[in-house]
Amino acid sequence: MLGLMQDRPLMISSLLEFAARHHRDAEIVSRRVEGDLHRYTYADAAARARRVANALDRLGLAFSDRVGTLAWNGYRHFELYFGVSGSGRVVHTINPRLAPDQVAWIANHAEDQVLCFDMSFLPVIKAIWSQCKTVKHWVALCEADALPADTGIAGLRSYEAWIGAESDTYAWPEFDEKSAAALCYTSGTTGHPKGVLYSHRSTLLHAYGGALPDALAMSARDAVLPVVPMFHVNAWGIPYSAAMTGAKLVFPGAALDGKSVYELIEAERVSFAAGVPTVWLMLLNHMRAGGLKFSTLKRTVIGGSACPPAMIRSFYVDYGVTVLHGWGMTEMSPLGTVCNMKLKQLELPLDAQLAIMGKQGRALYGVEMKIVDPEGQELPWDGQATGDLLVKGPWIMASYFKGEGGDPLVGGWFPTGDVAAIDPDGFMQITDRSKDVIKSGGEWISSIDIENIAMAHPAVAMAACIALPHPKWDERPLLVVVKKPGAVVSREEVIAFYEGKVAKWQVPDDVAFVDAIPLGATGKVQKNKLREQFKGHKLPGA
Numbered sequence: 389m390l391g392l393m394q395d396r397p398l399m400i401s402s403l404l405e406f407a408a409r410h411h412r413d414a415e416i417v418s419r420r421v422e423g424d425l426h427r428y429t430y431a432d433a434a435a436r437a438r439r440v441a442n443a444l445d446r447l448g449l450a451f452s453d454r455v456g457t458l459a460w461n462g463y464r465h466f467e468l469y470f471g472v473s474g475s476g477r478v479v480h481t482i483n484p485r486l487a488p489d490q491v492a493w494i495a496n497h498a499e500d501q502v503l504c505f506d507m508s509f510l511p512v513i514k515a516i517w518s519q520c521k522t523v524k525h526w527v528a529l530c531e532a533d534a535l536p537a538d539t540g541i542a543g544l545r546s547y548e549a550w551i552g553a554e555s556d557t558y559a560w561p562e563f564d565e566k567s568a569a570a571l572c573y574t575s576g577t578t579g580h581p582k583g584v585l586y587s588h589r590s591t592l593l594h595a596y597g598g599a600l601p602d603a604l605a606m607s608a609r610d611a612v613l614p615v616v617p618m619f620h621v622n623a624w625g626i627p628y629s630a631a632m633t634g635a636k637l638v639f640p641g642a643a644l645d646g647k648s649v650y651e652l653i654e655a656e657r658v659s660f661a662a663g664v665p666t667v668w669l670m671l672l673n674h675m676r677a678g679g680l681k682f683s684t685l686k687r688t689v690i691g692g693s694a695c696p697p698a699m700i701r702s703f704y705v706d707y708g709v710t711v712l713h714g715w716g717m718t719e720m721s722p723l724g725t726v727c728n729m730k731l732k733q734l735e736l737p738l739d740a741q742l743a744i745m746g747k748q749g750r751a752l753y754g755v756e757m758k759i760v761d762p763e764g765q766e767l768p769w770d771g772q773a774t775g776d777l778l779v780k781g782p783w784i785m786a787s788y789f790k791g792e793g794g795d796p797l798v799g800g801w802f803p804t805g806d807v808a809a810i811d812p813d814g815f816m817q818i819t820d821r822s823k824d825v826i827k828s829g830g831e832w833i834s835s836i837d838i839e840n841i842a843m844a845h846p847a848v849a850m851a852a853c854i855a856l857p858h859p860k861w862d863e864r865p866l867l868v869v870v871k872k873p874g875a876v877v878s879r880e881e882v883i884a885f886y887e888g889k890v891a892k893w894q895v896p897d898d899v900a901f902v903d904a905i906p907l908g909a910t911g912k913v914q915k916n917k918l919r920e921q922f923k924g925h926k927l928p929g930a
């Protein structure tokens with residue numbers, strides 16, 4: 389016997405229409421590339437998303453055709469999220485921090501028909517437009533009069549002229565909720581980037597899961613600042629969860645420096661912000677230098693790479709902001725775990741709470757996870773055993789776009805490439821990416837642990853730990869350090885700082901001081917570049 393409930397497909401368009409009806413005056417504020425602040429409401433956004441849908445119909449785009457974006461977080465990008473997916477096409481967000489040739493490669497692979505870009509990326513578009521064979525329409529996200537006449541780009545138009553000519557009434561189609569809605573390529577640290585193709589269903593379920601109190605806890609009482617870019621895993625689903633809950637949205641545009649982010653948080657009374665550790669480092673440095681405090685910020689979700697415990701402590705103890713450590717990946721939409729404490733942990737002493745907050749957290753309902761040994765045998769959840777982390781669930785990828793890389797699943801589970809432990813309360817802790825772990829004399833050293841300790845040293849601004857080959861131990865750790873401006877610290881002092889914090893054999897063999905550590909397009913340390921840079925480095929005793 390089937391249940392007798394209505395069979396309504398989960399459609400992305402319904403999120404924005406819900407927000408427009410129930411939260412019509414809730415604000416969406418954007419810092420524009422032009423530098424000014426733009427403000428409007430969910431009702432305005434929905435009207436303009438309908439214009440986008442009409443404009444795509446007029447171009448004759450077919451169902452599932454891809455519309456690329458090369459854009460910062462802002463209201464026009466938000467409209468494209470809903471207008472493109474809502475009308476049955478696929479919004480394909482491209483990371484503008486990639487090299488122009490990679491952008492062209494990705495646009496070609498995705499077979500984008502339309503490409504919409506912020507004016508700050510006009511030089512990139514000028515360089516690649518002739519290589520993008522499938523793109524027929526180029527749309528600059530600006531007013532008509534901001535469009536230079538002599539770009540040479542065939543089929544270029546301004547977004548405002550394009551959608552301004554359309555009606556703001558549109559009947560959103562209903563179709564199979566499993567239809568493709570959004571496409572995002574992984575950073576491709578090995579080989580070409582691969583596309584992850586989200587559906588309406590996966591996006592809606594992820595938006596529900598992400599909004600829950602033990603995930604990001606988003607509500608109509610929040611003002612949310614996604615510093616995490618909309619071009620990387622849909623800003624962790626925040627645009628969708630925000631529309632679902634009616635939260636005020638604050639988009640930072642291109643200004644991600646500490647001063648700009650701080651001013652936006654204060655001016656727009658942001659209660660919740662999301663970003664990667666490297667961006668928050670700039671914010672904290674700015675605040676420390678100016679002796680500043682937050683007046684409204686209550687919590688921040690930090691993920692994308694491990695958040696150093698020193699940062700969690702500083703946010704919590706110095707600024708009264710709870711850090712929700714989160715973990716996930718492009719292939720997971722991306723949310724897998726978020727670290728929220730349980731009732732029984734609320735009375736624990738501060739240090740014990742901070743130790744929990746340093747973990748990557750508990751699985752959202754909808755994400756199943758397990759850790760396995762090299763033979764694939766499941767390991768216990770005792771907080772000690774570490775193994776390969778595997779996941780499955782309705783917002784986790786089944787295969788890459790166009791089947792690239794073959795079948796990625798192992799017995800129905802997606803191998804994340806991360807190594808983790810899970811404690812009896814279900815709190816997962818990443819010890820490393822499997823390719824970054826340091827294999828010394830048959831034992832594993834977690835590069836994240838070694839980095840976290842260094843980051844707590846008062847003279848260290850940033851640290852990365854990599855494996856170097858060693859004749860006796862196979863591999864030994866090298867710590868690469870960027871000092872804080874004006875700080876003085878020696879190799880010996882850094883090494884001595886590890887005393888009593890880790891076993892002797894885990895202490896880095898050497899410390900190399902550098903001016904900067906290479907970061908990838910999503911703000912993560914590029915360890916492959918570091919390994920290349922220090923290829924010939926001789927460790928003492930090696």
Ligand code: ADP
Nearest residue numbers: 574575691692693694714715716717718818821
């Ligand atoms: P890509 O895989 O393309 O580099 P993703 O954003 O999908 O980009 O990266 C996902 C990976 O980032 C995870 O598999 C994990 O290694 C790392 N990661 C994400 N969040 C955390 C975190 N909180 N702690 C440690 N590592 C993290």
